[in-house]
Amino acid sequence: MKSSTGDKILLSSIYTLLALLAFLSFYPFWNAAVISFNNGTDTMKGGITFWPRQFSLENYRVVFEDNRLINGFIISVLRTVIGTISSIAVTAIFAYGMSKSELIGRKPYMVLCVITMYFSGGLIPTFLLIRELHMFNTFWVMVIPGLISVWNMIIFRTFFKGIPAGLEESSKIDGCSNWGVLFRIILPLSGPVVATLALFTAVSHWNDWFTPSIYISDSTLMPIQTKLQQILNSNIMSEQMAQMDSAAQGRMNRMKAVTSKSLSMATMMVATLPILCVYPFVQKYFVKGVMVGSLKE
Amino acid sequence: MQKVAYQVEREQKIRTDSLMKRFIMQWDLQLMVLPALLFIIVFSYIPMYGVLMAFQDYNLFKGFAGSPWVGFKHFEMFFKAPEFWTIIRNTIVISLLKLLIGFPAPIILALMLNEIKSRVFKRTVQTISYLPHFLSWVIVSGFVMSMLSTENGSVNMLLQKLSLIQDPVNFLSLPKYFWSILVTTGVWKEIGFSSIVYLAAIAGVDPHMHEAAAIDGASRLRQMFSITLPSILPVIIIFLILAVGNLLSAGFEDILLLGSNPVLRDVGDVIDTYVYRIGIQNNRYSYATAAGLFKSLIGVFLLVGANYAARKSGNSLW
Numbered sequence: 001m002k003s004s005t006g007d008k009i010l011l012s013s014i015y016t017l018l019a020l021l022a023f024l025s026f027y028p029f030w031n032a033a034v035i036s037f038n039n040g041t042d043t044m045k046g047g048i049t050f051w052p053r054q055f056s057l058e059n060y061r062v063v064f065e066d067n068r069l070i071n072g073f074i075i076s077v078l079r080t081v082i083g084t085i086s087s088i089a090v091t092a093i094f095a096y097g098m099s100k101s102e103l104i105g106r107k108p109y110m111v112l113c114v115i116t117m118y119f120s121g122g123l124i125p126t127f128l129l130i131r132e133l134h135m136f137n138t139f140w141v142m143v144i145p146g147l148i149s150v151w152n153m154i155i156f157r158t159f160f161k162g163i164p165a166g167l168e169e170s171s172k173i174d175g176c177s178n179w180g181v182l183f184r185i186i187l188p189l190s191g192p193v194v195a196t197l198a199l200f201t202a203v204s205h206w207n208d209w210f211t212p213s214i215y216i217s218d219s220t221l222m223p224i225q226t227k228l229q230q231i232l233n234s235n236i237m238s239e240q241m242a243q244m245d246s247a248a249q250g251r252m253n254r255m256k257a258v259t260s261k262s263l264s265m266a267t268m269m270v271a272t273l274p275i276l277c278v279y280p281f282v283q284k285y286f287v288k289g290v291m292v293g294s295l296k297e
Numbered sequence: 298m299q300k301v302a303y304q305v306e307r308e309q310k311i312r313t314d315s316l317m318k319r320f321i322m323q324w325d326l327q328l329m330v331l332p333a334l335l336f337i338i339v340f341s342y343i344p345m346y347g348v349l350m351a352f353q354d355y356n357l358f359k360g361f362a363g364s365p366w367v368g369f370k371h372f373e374m375f376f377k378a379p380e381f382w383t384i385i386r387n388t389i390v391i392s393l394l395k396l397l398i399g400f401p402a403p404i405i406l407a408l409m410l411n412e413i414k415s416r417v418f419k420r421t422v423q424t425i426s427y428l429p430h431f432l433s434w435v436i437v438s439g440f441v442m443s444m445l446s447t448e449n450g451s452v453n454m455l456l457q458k459l460s461l462i463q464d465p466v467n468f469l470s471l472p473k474y475f476w477s478i479l480v481t482t483g484v485w486k487e488i489g490f491s492s493i494v495y496l497a498a499i500a501g502v503d504p505h506m507h508e509a510a511a512i513d514g515a516s517r518l519r520q521m522f523s524i525t526l527p528s529i530l531p532v533i534i535i536f537l538i539l540a541v542g543n544l545l546s547a548g549f550e551d552i553l554l555l556g557s558n559p560v561l562r563d564v565g566d567v568i569d570t571y572v573y574r575i576g577i578q579n580n581r582y583s584y585a586t587a588a589g590l591f592k593s594l595i596g597v598f599l600l601v602g603a604n605y606a607a608r609k610s611g612n613s614l615w
Contacts, residue, residue: 007517014409015418021406022425025489028440029428031451035443046449090333097329104320104327109334116337118597121344122589123569124576128355129344148336178325207433210550214577229435232442233557236469261443268439275431283424 029272032265036060040262059266069267072224075139076271079223080205083143088198090147092190095156096182113150130215141215142208142223152197159193160186196285199278206274224271231264351587357580364583371587380566388567388592391547394480400540402488404533407495408521426489438554441482445469469555472564479551479565494536498529538607542600545592549573568592 030050035043039054047053063069097103098110121129126145135141167189168181176184187194209225216222320327351371353364375381406426413419429437444452447465456462468474506524515523547567556565566574568588576585 004516010516010518011412014412018409018413018418018422021488022422025426025429025485027451028444028485032440032443035449043449046454048449049451049454093329094333097326097333100326102323102326103330104316104323109330112334113337116341119345119593120341121347122586122593123572124582124586124589125344125347125350126340127577128347128350128361128582129340132360145340148333148340150337153333178329182329203431207431207435209433209435210553225433225435228439229554232435232439232554236442236558261446261448264439265443268436272432272436279428279431280424283427 033269035262036265036269038262043262059262060270062263063266063270068219069224069227069270071220072222072227073270075221076206076223076225077274079139079142080202080274083146083205084198084202086143087147087149087152087201088194091149091152091197092156092187092194093182094148095153096160096178096186098153099157099160100178113153116150127214135215137216137218137221139221142205142211145211146205149201152201155197156190156193159190163189192285195282199282199285202278203275224267228264228267228271231260231267235260235264348586348590350583351590353583355583355586357582367583371584372591374584375588375591380571383563384566384568384571387564388545388547391476391479391552391567392544394476395483395547396540396544398480399484399487400537402484403491404495404529406488407492407499408525410492410496411499411525412517412521423489427493428489429486430490432486434550434554437482437486438551441478441555442469445478470558470560472561475556475561475564479548479555482551482555483548494532495529498532499525502528534607538600538603541603542596544599545596 031048034050034052035048036059037055037057038048038052039056040059042048042054098106098113100106103109120126130136130141130145135144163186167185171181171185207225209223209229212222212226213229216226219227347361350361350364352366352368353361354367354370355361355364410419410422413422444450445468447453447467450465452468453462453465457465468478502525506528507520510520510524545568547569549567549569552565552567552570553573556562556570569592572585572589572592575581575588
């Protein structure tokens with residue numbers, strides 16, 4: 001088939017636009033990485049775009065020597081690992097029970113679940129509930145309230161229902177209990193779903209800064225994202241101070257603002273690194289994950 | 298299939314036994330489900346019930362049971378508050394801007410990606426544009442602050458190079474730029490990832506239709522509008538309904554992080570951030586809950602209304 005001139009123009013403009021989009025998607029990230037590898041005082045002079053002018057690992061050295069940030073990183077890893085494993089395990093068990101047609105009360109149970117997808121108590125009642133449960137300033141406030149996701153339960157359930165019933169029956173005749181069937185037959189067959197849901201749960205655990213910011217005031221329990229937010233917030237303050245103050249004082253504050261900016265860029269890179277590391281491997285899974293989600297609708 | 302004897306026996310037994318007995322017999326299944334349901338009741342239903350404190354003067358020391366009931370007092374206070382109309386305006390304007398620009402953007406991206414024949418190029422664009430979705434709002438707000446900074450901010454440097462501005466502009470402290478920044482950041486973060494669903498829908502379009510149209514002399518652009526777009530319309534409508542239902546959720550984390558400068562309060566205060574500020578930071582629990590409840594009620598109306606409209610057009614959520 002011959003393509004017309006109009007088609008050629010369209011196609012080349014699409015290529016241009018998409019290349020531009022890819023560039024714009026990537027540039028902020030790249031630029032932040034470059035600033036984090038550039039000498040802090042040199043960054044102050046401006047003009048850092050695609051490549052570091054004075055390459056330096058100083059910013060990273062400061063970050064890795066800062067015990068508070070390392071501590072935050074460890075808390076983040078802990079909450080992500082513990083939160084993801086426990087949430088996926090509990091939700092899978094729940095979903096398996098709900099997938100059984102002989103389960104008495106299945107319909108009312110389901111209604112109870114689905115209502116929570118449309119209505120919620122909102123921020124303040126939840127906040128007060130957590131307070132009543134004495135979960136303020138505990139590690140578990142980052143794990144327990146999000147333990148069960150109704151959404152994930154429904155996705156699991158849909159998948160479990162699609163597994164041939166014969167497999168279960170035969171293992172039951174061999175004397176397997178329901179729990180045995182779940183752990184020996186069903187879960188080993190559910191690799192892709194478990195991987196997809198675990199990935200999304202892990203990412204949301206890693207990225208959550210808000211929950212700790214309202215429930216945790218003990219800084220040794222704060223994950224790195226919340227710490228980073230505090231750092232960025234104080235940067236805004238010092239940048240504002242720099243504008244308001246007199247010349248001499250302003251220059252000093254500006255210096256502080258810029259060098260701390262380089263530091264926060266380095267912290268941001270450290271906080272993003274785990275996501276970047278898993279990202280290439282799980283790409284095929286998350287496309288699948290979105291499909292599972294949209295099929296459900 | 299022949300049933301094993303014990304299975305037949307069991308099924309007969311199940312039919313004759315009482316509900317209670319059957320319930321006890323499947324205790325292992327119930328054990329999988331009941332703790333989870335209890336958990337949902339505690340963490341979802343108790344807060345839902347707790348919403349009633351919007352009608353109380355909630356007192357931390359008296360608790361929910363001991364606090365006096367005051368009817369619609371907090372709602373009236375909220376409606377009469379001097380900031381009420383600013384908040385409503387911000388909520389609606391920010392939501393509408395996000396809907397107008399943020400909703401079509403991934404559809405357009407999916408349509409464009411669909412035209413690309415080179416697999417390598419397509420994969421690259423997809424991989425890069427999906428990435429921001431996986432970054433936290435803290436990181437993204439850090440990028441925005443860095444890009445727009447007066448010190449070595451790339452946007453200011455570019456504008457200065459193009460001689461569009463003389464001195465660096467501190468975009469994040471000027472109210473007039475706030476909405477644009479918010480919408481742009483939102484699109485930047487989600488455009489790639491949101492396009493996945495539409496790409497999947499496009500992949501389901503029958504290629505014969507394109508062939509037939511091409512033989513009839515339709516250009517690619519024409520095919521895009523006359524074949525691809527109508528074919529994925531049901532998907533678009535479902536997502537539009539969901540977006541309309543969320544219309545009053547103008548955004549929370551992004552506004553909280555990007556609009557932390559008090560100068561921006563006039564343009565950045567939306568219902569959700571207001572609830573957070575008044576409730577969590579100023580401890581006015583009942584008042585904040587009333588404001589939040591007001592938002593939820595409007596949200597339900599919007600969702601039902603949008604679904605009603607969609608049903609008339611033949612596509613609906615339920």
